[in-house]
Amino acid sequence: MDRIRSAIKTKIHVESDQLIMYGTPSESAGCVLRGVLDVRVKEPTKVKGITLRFTGKMTITWTEPVSHGHERVYQDERMLINHSWTFLPKSASPHQLDPGCYSYEFELPLPGDLPESTHVMSFYLVQYRLKATVQRTRLLPNNTSSQIIHVSRQMLPLTPEFLEPVIVANQWTNKLDYEISIPSKTYCHGDDIPITIRVTPLVSDLRIRYLSCTFKEYMVCRATSGWFGGHSRAQGRIVYFNRDDKFGTTNSSDDDSFIVWSKIHTIPVPMSNHQVQCDVQNDTVRIRHKIKFVVSIENPDGHVSELRAALPVLICPTTTTTGLPSYEEAFQTLPYDPALMVSLINHRSATSDSGSSDGRSSGVRSRQRRSWSFFGGYDRSEDDGRDEDSFNGLPSPSSIPSPRPCSTAELYPNEYPFPPTSAVTSHLPTYDELCMT
Numbered sequence: 001m002d003r004i005r006s007a008i009k010t011k012i013h014v015e016s017d018q019l020i021m022y023g024t025p026s027e028s029a030g031c032v033l034r035g036v037l038d039v040r041v042k043e044p045t046k047v048k049g050i051t052l053r054f055t056g057k058m059t060i061t062w063t064e065p066v067s068h069g070h071e072r073v074y075q076d077e078r079m080l081i082n083h084s085w086t087f088l089p090k091s092a093s094p095h096q097l098d099p100g101c102y103s104y105e106f107e108l109p110l111p112g113d114l115p116e117s118t119h120v121m122s123f124y125l126v127q128y129r130l131k132a133t134v135q136r137t138r139l140l141p142n143n144t145s146s147q148i149i150h151v152s153r154q155m156l157p158l159t160p161e162f163l164e165p166v167i168v169a170n171q172w173t174n175k176l177d178y179e180i181s182i183p184s185k186t187y188c189h190g191d192d193i194p195i196t197i198r199v200t201p202l203v204s205d206l207r208i209r210y211l212s213c214t215f216k217e218y219m220v221c222r223a224t225s226g227w228f229g230g231h232s233r234a235q236g237r238i239v240y241f242n243r244d245d246k247f248g249t250t251n252s253s254d255d256d257s258f259i260v261w262s263k264i265h266t267i268p269v270p271m272s273n274h275q276v277q278c279d280v281q282n283d284t285v286r287i288r289h290k291i292k293f294v295v296s297i298e299n300p301d302g303h304v305s306e307l308r309a310a311l312p313v314l315i316c317p318t319t320t321t322t323g324l325p326s327y328e329e330a331f332q333t334l335p336y337d338p339a340l341m342v343s344l345i346n347h348r349s350a351t352s353d354s355g356s357s358d359g360r361s362s363g364v365r366s367r368q369r370r371s372w373s374f375f376g377g378y379d380r381s382e383d384d385g386r387d388e389d390s391f392n393g394l395p396s397p398s399s400i401p402s403p404r405p406c407s408t409a410e411l412y413p414n415e416y417p418f419p420p421t422s423a424v425t426s427h428l429p430t431y432d433e434l435c436m437t
Helices: 002-006 327-331 338-357 362-370 431-435
Strands: 008-014 018-022 031-041 045-065 071-088 095-097 100-110 118-120 124-136 143-154 166-172 176-182 192-201 207-221 233-244 261-268 285-298 304-315
Touching: 008 045, 008 124, 008 143, 018 031, 031 045, 031 124, 045 100, 071 100, 071 124, 118 285, 166 304, 176 285, 176 304, 192 207, 192 285, 207 261, 233 261
Parallel strands: 018 143
Antiparallel strands: 008 031, 031 100, 045 071, 045 095, 045 124, 118 124, 124 143, 166 176, 176 192, 192 261, 207 233, 207 285, 285 304
């Protein structure tokens, strides 16, 4: 059975598995899902057909009490989108596939009113998935592969209030002044949130027992369409927690007569969508984030008090203000070319196969594959031995060097009168230069 399954291998390559829709559902133009289905055949094989399906499903689950202390589970499933591609249609007789690699391009514009990929444990799930199926003949098992596509939303435009520093400052019961600040309200996955904390005691013999910092995610499912028995369901989770028992033991002021306790603490935003989700605001679910602080204070009389404060933060797919690439970024990239993407994917597959034979770890190979860009050109090194005409047709995988993103000027140096890539940031083409192209 393993030998039968290994005769055909399918792999879904997408331009990006993290799709972003800009604007509200009513104003967003949506996004585009595009990629290539790679089918590798090792020996002559008969198949009935090759299909690819993209689905988006919303699943709502909740419980309601019934008699004698029991609960009944309710579930509502709704199909958000369902699209199929038929690359090899069924026929009266099976199709014969000779050994080799078969690549099928696909592209699908997604509407801008689709809900974001969201998961509220035990209550709410929106998930998008690509599934490829190679139908075998007779009693042979079908060959399938799938890939999760994450869809998020970026509100536009980001007003200045989201980009300016956020500060909370006050005086607590005439005993101390405090100030807590972050440089911006908006962050994305993988960012670090630097928090500046400054506390000034106004009375003597005041002692700080500890300072705690909690990064928390709040999720609320609204009771719409008869869900959740008419009552909204809320859930929260702690993304990050830190407690500092030494805060307040050293004076941060250069003047010994003036006491200031201060520190800069950094909170890392996880890279994974499973660890922290982006902020979501729609008719069904709301997700928001806060950084909460607790300062435990021991008063001169021995009484223990707590100072509590919170700063709201916005987790977004990207921190760009417009969602559009800058002029420099647009100038240094090539337009989307399906043939170019197919050739890169073929070379990536060939590199992956050769890498598995030389004993390299799969983790290193996966990181290398993710770093390649479908929008870049080929790395035209001086020793590759190819001339300009080799770019007119689709090159074979064995003749392509390791790809990297490069500018149009580097790819066609004789056709563009622009300066090299290293000088683009210092000198942009004039209007006359643009008219010459």
